[in-house]
Amino acid sequence: xxxxxxxxxxxxxxVRKLANGQTQLLIGTHLIHEVTSPQAFGMLRDLGxxxxxxxxxxxxxxxxxxxxxxxxxxADPLAQAMMDExxxxxxxxxxxxxxxASGKQGVVHIVGPEQGxxxxxxxxxxxxxxxxxxxxxGAIAFGIGTSQVRDVLATQTMALGALKVRRIEVNGKLRPxxxxxxxxxxxxxxxxxxxxxxxxxxxxxxxxxxFTMEERMTVCNMSIEGGARVGYxxxxxxxxxxxxxxxxxxxxxEWDAAVERWKSYASDPGxxxxxxxxxxxxxxxxxxxxxxxxxxGISINENVPSPDTATSADDKAGIIExxxxxxxxxGKPIKGTxxxxxxxxxxxxxxxxxxxxxxxxxxxxxxxxxVKAIAVPGSQIVALQCQKEGIDxxxxxxxxxxxxxxxxxxxxxxxxxxxxxQLCASSSNRNFKGRQGSITGRTILMSPVMVAAAAVxxxxxxxxxxxxxxxx
Amino acid sequence: xxLAKITSVSGRGVYVPGNDIDTDRIxxxxxxxxxxxxxxxxxxxxxxxxxxxxxxxxxxxxxxQHKGATILLSGANFGCGxxxxxxxxxxxxxxxxxxxxxxxxxxxxxxxxxxxxxxVTAAREDIAKIAAAVEADPQTEVTIDLVKLEAxxxxxxxxxxxxxxxxxxLVNGRWDAIGELIEGLPTxxxxxxxxxxxxx
Numbered sequence: 213x214x215x216x217x218x219x220x221x222x223x224x225x226x227v228r229k230l231a232n233g234q235t236q237l238l239i240g241t242h243l244i245h246e247v248t249s250p251q252a253f254g255m256l257r258d259l260g261x262x263x264x265x266x267x268x269x270x271x272x273x274x275x276x277x278x279x280x281x282x283x284x285x286x287a288d289p290l291a292q293a294m295m296d297e298x299x300x301x302x303x304x305x306x307x308x309x310x311x312x313a314s315g316k317q318g319v320v321h322i323v324g325p326e327q328g329x330x331x332x333x334x335x336x337x338x339x340x341x342x343x344x345x346x347x348x349x350g351a352i353a354f355g356i357g358t359s360q361v362r363d364v365l366a367t368q369t370m371a372l373g374a375l376k377v378r379r380i381e382v383n384g385k386l387r388p389x390x391x392x393x394x395x396x397x398x399x400x401x402x403x404x405x406x407x408x409x410x411x412x413x414x415x416x417x418x419x420x421x422x423f424t425m426e427e428r429m430t431v432c433n434m435s436i437e438g439g440a441r442v443g444y445x446x447x448x449x450x451x452x453x454x455x456x457x458x459x460x461x462x463x464x465x466e467w468d469a470a471v472e473r474w475k476s477y478a479s480d481p482g483x484x485x486x487x488x489x490x491x492x493x494x495x496x497x498x499x500x501x502x503x504x505x506x507x508x509g510i511s512i513n514e515n516v517p518s519p520d521t522a523t524s525a526d527d528k529a530g531i532i533e534x535x536x537x538x539x540x541x542x543g544k545p546i547k548g549t550x551x552x553x554x555x556x557x558x559x560x561x562x563x564x565x566x567x568x569x570x571x572x573x574x575x576x577x578x579x580x581x582x583v584k585a586i587a588v589p590g591s592q593i594v595a596l597q598c599q600k601e602g603i604d605x606x607x608x609x610x611x612x613x614x615x616x617x618x619x620x621x622x623x624x625x626x627x628x629x630x631x632x633x634q635l636c637a638s639s640s641n642r643n644f645k646g647r648q649g650s651i652t653g654r655t656i657l658m659s660p661v662m663v664a665a666a667a668v669x670x671x672x673x674x675x676x677x678x679x680x681x682x683x684x
Numbered sequence: 685x686x687l688a689k690i691t692s693v694s695g696r697g698v699y700v701p702g703n704d705i706d707t708d709r710i711x712x713x714x715x716x717x718x719x720x721x722x723x724x725x726x727x728x729x730x731x732x733x734x735x736x737x738x739x740x741x742x743x744x745x746x747x748x749q750h751k752g753a754t755i756l757l758s759g760a761n762f763g764c765g766x767x768x769x770x771x772x773x774x775x776x777x778x779x780x781x782x783x784x785x786x787x788x789x790x791x792x793x794x795x796x797x798x799x800x801x802x803x804v805t806a807a808r809e810d811i812a813k814i815a816a817a818v819e820a821d822p823q824t825e826v827t828i829d830l831v832k833l834e835a836x837x838x839x840x841x842x843x844x845x846x847x848x849x850x851x852x853x854l855v856n857g858r859w860d861a862i863g864e865l866i867e868g869l870p871t872x873x874x875x876x877x878x879x880x881x882x883x884x
Binding site for chain 1: 702703704706708709712713714716717718719720721731734736760761764765766767768769770772773787789790791794795798799847848849850852853856858860861862864865866868869871872875876878879880881882884
């Protein structure tokens with residue numbers, strides 16, 4: 213019977229059925245970072261357990277590290293304590309740690325692919341909900357809690373119920389000035405923030421076929437924002453070309469065998485799905501959020517919703533709560549809304565292609581007066597490549613602060629935070645209340661090029677107009 | 685490892701209204717700079733319980749009549765957002781033993797179950813009935829019965845539901861899977877041996 217990639221990978225990694233009906237699933241690759249792992253190591257010690265497969269866990273630091281401070285001890289003693297803790301744990305349990313001194317440190321979801329650790333047909337888990345990013349390679353990648361981090365450390369498995377699979381097909385060519393970020397914001401707008409609960413998403417169609425790996429990662433990254441724990445794209449030649457010659461990719465004869473095996477995991481023609489959703493790429497516009505969850509999005513030329521046009525009582529209450537928090541007038545254009553901060557970076561949009569695209573447009577332009585703009589490469593390797601290409605200089609000359617690698621203002625567990633009710637044009641993934649570090653801080657999610665347009669104009673703007681992108 | 689069989693939870697309830705209450709709201713990220721979960725309880729819902737100036741906002745869980753409540757009532761898509769176990773840990777360490785909501789985000793639900801904190805769903809109108817009862821008399825005892833799949837309060841009974849794998853794990857005392865997972869290690873090794881990328 214034809215099977216989807218999800219079913220094949222699930223079957224290949226199923227160890228056994230547990231008493232409650234869940235599956236004991238082998239997690240081939242485990243990624244850890246400083247925030248959700250220390251308690252797990254503590255639990256291991258309390259239970260007197262060892263790490264079962266230390267060579268299959270990889271660590272880095274991203275959430276708490278300051279991106280404007282390289283010298284330790286860090287000004288924040290709690291950040292330093294977490295740094296010390298992960299170093300100690302990795303050394304004690306024999307885990308590879310991409311520390312800052314390695315030159316390979318970065319946001320965990322950027323480091324895994326960059327190193328070739330993320331591979332097709334594998335299962336991956338990490339104590340971070342954006343682990344779905346790795347699905348771009350045709351892996352089944354789960355965000356997990358700390359007790360499950362413990363489970364994976366101790367047994368290289370976790371207990372899990374099977375997911376349903378929804379195929380989301382996007383077909384056609386994106387219009388100029390429309391990016392992968394817009395695709396996922398558009399999808400979440402359609403499904404709502406819980407429409408994906410219980411599903412793994414298989415992203416497919418000619419739009420995804422044409423996407424680079426970095427574009428696929430951007431979409432898979434935000435699957436959880438629509439409620440789906442897992443999102444993936446079937447592996448193809450684009451996937452294999454990206455992985456060739458990466459540090460952890462198979463080499464020589466092993467490479468050829470691996471590619472054959474990887475191909476075999478792709479969904480079979482005729483595979484059945486629990487649900488199918490079809491989207492025409494031409495219907496997707498540059499999309500921005502106006503509210504307090506990633507499903508509250510509109511195209512740049514639409515008006516902010518009004519409670520009067522709500523489709524239900526729930527919708528109405530949601531609009532009222534969001535507009536009150538965001539301090540946005542109902543029924544008015546979002547375009548022209550003044551911003552205070554522009555943030556480029558995160559596991560969603562902190563990759564080389566993101567900075568290349570932004571540099572192309574901001575070259576020779578200036579960040580608007582009064583706007584604080586920061587550009588945070590997702591990894592040290594991304595940072596280095598940006599330097600080689602002069603991207604860091606272009607951004608710095610335009611008025612962006614060029615930082616070291618980390619999560620930075622995506623979640624503000626580090627010195628980068630909004631102040632008061634500042635409004636941030638952000639290439640990150642969440643616009644929850646208080647997400648960027650101030651309890652009244654406001655976030656508008658958008659693509660990196662839209663962030664650049666907001667940075668140079670000082671307001672939410674249509675990047676196609678600001679940068680004269682031909683709309684044909 | 686022997687775990688308690690959680691067949692029912694009883695206690696006073698408190699209603700925290702709203703849909704899509706996300707994990708950042710449950711435990712703001714700045715409180716996650718910690719290497720243990722101890723002490724997270726006092727920071728649960730911190731930014732909704734305090735003004736930017738740090739004054740109490742009169743959040744339901746801070747109301748004197750609801751102090752000591754152990755059953756949290758809320759709306760739809762509770763716990764959406766990040767995978768941080770800090771969220772259910774904060775709720776649990778604040779003294780809550782169970783949550784009743786219209787539905788839950790996937791990862792939050794699993795994390796809570798692993799802590800032995802049942803998350804059960806009920807219809808909106810039924811949650812409203814329980815909320816009305818605990819508002820009218822905060823001393824009302826609410827019982828979540830995982831065997832009969834019903835909630836009882838103030839002489840009323842409403843239906844609740846829970847994913848069977850979680851319910852089974854709770855009532856049979858196997859909600860923390862670690863023991864079972866360890867038992868499976870020989871089979872794990874056999875499965876891993878069939879996957880080339882698992883080789884050392």
